[in-house]
Amino acid sequence: MKPSLFFAPFLLFMLTTQSFYSSVTAATIDDFVYDIAGKKVVNGGVPYYIGPVEWAKGGGVKLINKKCPLNAIQDPKEVTKGDSFLFVLNAYNQTFLRLSYPLGVQLSKKSANQNGKCKGMTYLKIDDAQAKPPSNLVTSDGLFERAVSCFQFVEYPKPTSAKVKSYLLQLCPTFCGAGPDGCFNVSTYVDNGTRYLASRGTPLEIVFKKASA
Numbered sequence: 001m002k003p004s005l006f007f008a009p010f011l012l013f014m015l016t017t018q019s020f021y022s023s024v025t026a027a028t029i030d031d032f033v034y035d036i037a038g039k040k041v042v043n044g045g046v047p048y049y050i051g052p053v054e055w056a057k058g059g060g061v062k063l064i065n066k067k068c069p070l071n072a073i074q075d076p077k078e079v080t081k082g083d084s085f086l087f088v089l090n091a092y093n094q095t096f097l098r099l100s101y102p103l104g105v106q107l108s109k110k111s112a113n114q115n116g117k118c119k120g121m122t123y124l125k126i127d128d129a130q131a132k133p134p135s136n137l138v139t140s141d142g143l144f145e146r147a148v149s150c151f152q153f154v155e156y157p158k159p160t161s162a163k164v165k166s167y168l169l170q171l172c173p174t175f176c177g178a179g180p181d182g183c184f185n186v187s188t189y190v191d192n193g194t195r196y197l198a199s200r201g202t203p204l205e206i207v208f209k210k211a212s213a
Protein backbone atom coordinates (compact mmCIF):
# COMPACT_ATOMS: atom_id res chain seq x y z
CA MET A 1 0.00 0.00 0.00
CA LYS A 2 2.75 2.38 0.85
CA PRO A 3 4.17 2.80 -2.70
CA SER A 4 0.77 3.57 -4.23
CA LEU A 5 0.05 6.11 -1.50
CA PHE A 6 3.34 7.70 -2.26
CA PHE A 7 2.80 7.79 -6.00
CA ALA A 8 -0.80 8.84 -5.97
CA PRO A 9 -0.23 12.51 -5.15
CA PHE A 10 2.70 12.60 -7.55
CA LEU A 11 0.57 11.20 -10.36
CA LEU A 12 -2.13 13.68 -9.55
CA PHE A 13 0.48 16.42 -9.69
CA MET A 14 1.69 15.11 -13.06
CA LEU A 15 -1.82 15.03 -14.47
CA THR A 16 -2.62 18.51 -13.21
CA THR A 17 0.56 20.04 -14.58
CA GLN A 18 0.13 18.18 -17.86
CA SER A 19 -3.35 19.52 -18.43
CA PHE A 20 -2.23 22.92 -17.18
CA TYR A 21 0.51 23.04 -19.78
CA SER A 22 -1.63 21.72 -22.60
CA SER A 23 -4.32 24.32 -21.91
CA VAL A 24 -1.69 27.06 -21.87
CA THR A 25 -0.30 25.78 -25.17
CA ALA A 26 -3.77 25.65 -26.69
CA ALA A 27 -4.44 29.23 -25.61
CA THR A 28 -1.14 30.37 -27.12
CA ILE A 29 -1.75 28.63 -30.43
CA ASP A 30 -5.19 30.23 -30.80
CA ASP A 31 -4.05 33.53 -32.23
CA PHE A 32 -7.08 33.95 -34.47
CA VAL A 33 -9.18 37.09 -34.42
CA TYR A 34 -12.88 36.60 -33.68
CA ASP A 35 -15.98 38.60 -34.55
CA ILE A 36 -18.83 39.27 -32.09
CA ALA A 37 -20.59 36.09 -33.27
CA GLY A 38 -17.54 34.13 -32.09
CA LYS A 39 -16.50 33.28 -35.67
CA LYS A 40 -12.95 33.66 -36.97
CA VAL A 41 -12.48 36.86 -38.95
CA VAL A 42 -11.73 36.07 -42.59
CA ASN A 43 -8.59 37.35 -44.32
CA GLY A 44 -9.65 39.57 -47.25
CA GLY A 45 -12.81 39.33 -49.30
CA VAL A 46 -15.35 39.54 -46.45
CA PRO A 47 -16.49 42.96 -45.21
CA TYR A 48 -16.82 43.74 -41.49
CA TYR A 49 -18.03 46.66 -39.45
CA ILE A 50 -15.62 47.96 -36.83
CA GLY A 51 -17.44 48.99 -33.66
CA PRO A 52 -16.73 49.85 -30.05
CA VAL A 53 -17.00 46.94 -27.62
CA GLU A 54 -20.08 48.53 -26.09
CA TRP A 55 -22.24 49.93 -28.82
CA ALA A 56 -23.55 52.33 -26.15
CA LYS A 57 -20.18 54.09 -26.46
CA GLY A 58 -21.03 55.36 -29.93
CA GLY A 59 -21.38 53.75 -33.32
CA GLY A 60 -19.11 52.11 -35.86
CA VAL A 61 -16.13 53.46 -37.76
CA LYS A 62 -16.92 55.37 -40.94
CA LEU A 63 -15.23 57.73 -43.35
CA ILE A 64 -16.29 61.35 -43.69
CA ASN A 65 -15.21 64.39 -45.62
CA LYS A 66 -16.10 66.24 -48.74
CA LYS A 67 -12.85 65.63 -50.55
CA CYS A 68 -10.02 63.11 -50.51
CA PRO A 69 -8.51 61.93 -48.31
CA LEU A 70 -11.48 60.97 -46.16
CA ASN A 71 -11.15 60.98 -42.37
CA ALA A 72 -12.00 57.91 -40.33
CA ILE A 73 -14.26 58.74 -37.40
CA GLN A 74 -16.39 56.91 -34.89
CA ASP A 75 -20.03 57.67 -35.58
CA PRO A 76 -21.65 59.44 -32.60
CA LYS A 77 -24.88 57.47 -33.00
CA GLU A 78 -24.71 54.03 -31.39
CA VAL A 79 -27.23 52.62 -33.87
CA THR A 80 -24.95 53.41 -36.83
CA LYS A 81 -22.78 50.52 -37.93
CA GLY A 82 -20.61 52.75 -40.11
CA ASP A 83 -18.71 51.67 -43.21
CA SER A 84 -17.56 48.11 -43.81
CA PHE A 85 -13.93 47.14 -44.21
CA LEU A 86 -11.84 44.25 -45.49
CA PHE A 87 -8.80 43.13 -43.51
CA VAL A 88 -6.03 41.92 -45.79
CA LEU A 89 -2.96 40.20 -44.35
CA ASN A 90 0.20 41.49 -46.05
CA ALA A 91 2.35 38.55 -46.99
CA TYR A 92 0.69 35.52 -45.51
CA ASN A 93 -1.42 32.99 -47.28
CA GLN A 94 -3.98 32.50 -44.52
CA THR A 95 -7.71 31.93 -44.58
CA PHE A 96 -8.26 33.74 -41.28
CA LEU A 97 -6.73 36.76 -39.61
CA ARG A 98 -4.08 36.18 -36.97
CA LEU A 99 -3.09 38.41 -34.09
CA SER A 100 0.03 40.53 -34.63
CA TYR A 101 0.28 39.86 -38.38
CA PRO A 102 0.75 42.98 -40.54
CA LEU A 103 -2.35 43.78 -42.53
CA GLY A 104 -4.12 46.44 -44.55
CA VAL A 105 -7.56 47.82 -43.68
CA GLN A 106 -9.45 48.44 -46.89
CA LEU A 107 -12.78 50.17 -47.38
CA SER A 108 -15.20 47.62 -48.85
CA LYS A 109 -16.35 48.11 -52.46
CA LYS A 110 -19.86 48.89 -51.28
CA SER A 111 -18.67 51.61 -48.86
CA ALA A 112 -16.14 52.94 -51.39
CA ASN A 113 -18.93 53.36 -53.94
CA GLN A 114 -21.02 55.22 -51.38
CA ASN A 115 -18.10 57.54 -50.76
CA GLY A 116 -18.10 58.46 -54.44
CA LYS A 117 -15.08 60.55 -55.30
CA CYS A 118 -12.46 58.68 -53.30
CA LYS A 119 -12.27 55.48 -55.28
CA GLY A 120 -9.06 53.62 -55.84
CA MET A 121 -6.77 54.26 -52.91
CA THR A 122 -9.01 52.72 -50.35
CA TYR A 123 -6.60 51.52 -47.67
CA LEU A 124 -6.55 53.32 -44.36
CA LYS A 125 -3.34 55.09 -43.42
CA ILE A 126 -1.76 57.45 -40.90
CA ASP A 127 0.62 59.84 -42.63
CA ASP A 128 2.74 60.59 -39.55
CA ALA A 129 1.92 58.67 -36.38
CA GLN A 130 4.32 60.81 -34.33
CA ALA A 131 2.95 64.16 -35.47
CA LYS A 132 0.08 66.25 -34.14
CA PRO A 133 -3.37 66.34 -35.76
CA PRO A 134 -4.22 66.48 -38.58
CA SER A 135 -1.07 64.56 -39.73
CA ASN A 136 -1.68 61.70 -37.27
CA LEU A 137 -5.34 61.16 -38.18
CA VAL A 138 -6.50 57.96 -39.84
CA THR A 139 -7.49 58.70 -43.42
CA SER A 140 -8.30 56.97 -46.68
CA ASP A 141 -6.10 57.10 -49.79
CA GLY A 142 -3.50 54.65 -48.57
CA LEU A 143 -1.90 51.90 -50.64
CA PHE A 144 -1.43 48.29 -49.60
CA GLU A 145 1.73 47.22 -47.74
CA ARG A 146 3.18 50.65 -47.06
CA ALA A 147 4.63 51.83 -43.76
CA VAL A 148 1.76 54.33 -43.39
CA SER A 149 -0.87 51.60 -43.92
CA CYS A 150 0.83 48.80 -41.97
CA PHE A 151 -1.63 47.80 -39.24
CA GLN A 152 -2.08 44.83 -36.93
CA PHE A 153 -4.68 43.62 -34.46
CA VAL A 154 -3.78 42.74 -30.89
CA GLU A 155 -6.05 41.60 -28.08
CA TYR A 156 -7.32 44.42 -25.90
CA PRO A 157 -5.19 44.26 -22.73
CA LYS A 158 -8.05 44.57 -20.22
CA PRO A 159 -11.23 43.61 -22.08
CA THR A 160 -14.48 45.23 -20.97
CA SER A 161 -16.39 41.99 -21.40
CA ALA A 162 -15.26 38.47 -20.58
CA LYS A 163 -17.69 37.13 -23.18
CA VAL A 164 -16.69 39.18 -26.21
CA LYS A 165 -13.18 39.26 -27.65
CA SER A 166 -12.11 42.84 -28.15
CA TYR A 167 -9.09 44.21 -29.92
CA LEU A 168 -6.84 47.16 -30.55
CA LEU A 169 -5.89 48.23 -34.05
CA GLN A 170 -2.28 49.38 -34.13
CA LEU A 171 -0.17 51.02 -36.80
CA CYS A 172 3.31 49.46 -36.89
CA PRO A 173 5.24 51.23 -39.69
CA THR A 174 8.51 49.31 -39.21
CA PHE A 175 6.75 45.99 -39.85
CA CYS A 176 6.51 47.21 -43.44
CA GLY A 177 10.10 48.38 -43.52
CA ALA A 178 10.12 52.09 -42.68
CA GLY A 179 9.13 54.78 -40.22
CA PRO A 180 9.36 55.12 -36.46
CA ASP A 181 9.88 52.09 -34.19
CA GLY A 182 7.05 50.54 -32.26
CA CYS A 183 3.32 50.42 -32.72
CA PHE A 184 0.74 53.14 -32.25
CA ASN A 185 -2.72 52.44 -30.83
CA VAL A 186 -5.52 53.59 -33.08
CA SER A 187 -7.34 55.88 -30.67
CA THR A 188 -10.15 58.40 -30.63
CA TYR A 189 -9.20 62.06 -30.67
CA VAL A 190 -12.09 64.45 -30.15
CA ASP A 191 -12.05 67.70 -32.10
CA ASN A 192 -15.04 69.98 -32.15
CA GLY A 193 -17.26 67.11 -31.03
CA THR A 194 -16.07 64.72 -33.75
CA ARG A 195 -14.37 61.51 -32.64
CA TYR A 196 -11.54 61.16 -35.16
CA LEU A 197 -9.39 58.05 -35.26
CA ALA A 198 -5.77 58.98 -34.68
CA SER A 199 -2.45 57.59 -33.48
CA ARG A 200 -2.99 59.18 -30.06
CA GLY A 201 -5.92 59.80 -27.75
CA THR A 202 -8.13 57.23 -26.04
CA PRO A 203 -7.25 53.72 -27.32
CA LEU A 204 -10.32 52.37 -29.09
CA GLU A 205 -11.44 48.94 -27.86
CA ILE A 206 -13.02 47.38 -30.93
CA VAL A 207 -15.06 44.40 -32.05
CA PHE A 208 -15.99 43.15 -35.53
CA LYS A 209 -19.39 42.43 -36.98
CA LYS A 210 -19.71 40.69 -40.31
CA ALA A 211 -21.43 42.88 -42.89
CA SER A 212 -23.43 41.65 -45.85
CA ALA A 213 -21.24 41.83 -48.96
Ligand SMILES: *[C@@H]1O[C@H](CO)[C@@H](O)[C@H](O)[C@H]1NC(C)=O
Pocket residue numbers: 093
Ligand atom coordinates in the same frame (compact mmCIF):
# COMPACT_ATOMS: atom_id res chain seq x y z
C1 LIG B 1 -2.54 29.52 -50.62
O1 LIG B 1 -3.30 28.52 -49.95
C2 LIG B 1 -4.22 27.87 -50.79
C3 LIG B 1 -5.07 26.96 -49.94
O2 LIG B 1 -4.55 26.73 -48.67
C4 LIG B 1 -3.45 27.11 -51.88
O3 LIG B 1 -4.37 26.51 -52.75
C5 LIG B 1 -2.60 28.10 -52.67
O4 LIG B 1 -1.81 27.42 -53.59
C6 LIG B 1 -1.69 28.89 -51.73
N1 LIG B 1 -0.99 29.93 -52.48
C7 LIG B 1 0.29 30.23 -52.25
C8 LIG B 1 0.85 31.30 -53.10
O5 LIG B 1 0.97 29.67 -51.42
Ligand SMILES: *[C@@H]1O[C@H](CO)[C@@H](O)[C@H](O)[C@H]1NC(C)=O
Pocket residue numbers: 157168183184185203
Ligand atom coordinates in the same frame (compact mmCIF):
# COMPACT_ATOMS: atom_id res chain seq x y z
C1 LIG C 1 -2.17 50.84 -26.20
O1 LIG C 1 -3.34 50.88 -25.40
C2 LIG C 1 -3.33 49.94 -24.36
C3 LIG C 1 -4.70 49.98 -23.68
O2 LIG C 1 -4.98 51.24 -23.15
C4 LIG C 1 -2.19 50.24 -23.41
O3 LIG C 1 -2.16 49.27 -22.40
C5 LIG C 1 -0.88 50.22 -24.19
O4 LIG C 1 0.19 50.61 -23.35
C6 LIG C 1 -0.93 51.14 -25.38
N1 LIG C 1 0.26 50.95 -26.20
C7 LIG C 1 0.88 51.93 -26.80
C8 LIG C 1 2.04 51.55 -27.64
O5 LIG C 1 0.54 53.10 -26.68
Ligand SMILES: *[C@@H]1O[C@H](CO)[C@@H](O)[C@H](O)[C@H]1NC(C)=O
Pocket residue numbers: 192
Ligand atom coordinates in the same frame (compact mmCIF):
# COMPACT_ATOMS: atom_id res chain seq x y z
C1 LIG D 1 -17.16 73.25 -35.12
O1 LIG D 1 -18.48 72.84 -35.28
C2 LIG D 1 -19.39 73.93 -35.44
C3 LIG D 1 -20.78 73.34 -35.48
O2 LIG D 1 -20.86 72.20 -36.31
C4 LIG D 1 -19.04 74.67 -36.73
O3 LIG D 1 -19.90 75.76 -36.89
C5 LIG D 1 -17.59 75.16 -36.63
O4 LIG D 1 -17.20 75.78 -37.85
C6 LIG D 1 -16.67 74.03 -36.33
N1 LIG D 1 -15.33 74.53 -36.08
C7 LIG D 1 -14.25 74.02 -36.69
C8 LIG D 1 -12.97 74.65 -36.30
O5 LIG D 1 -14.31 73.11 -37.50
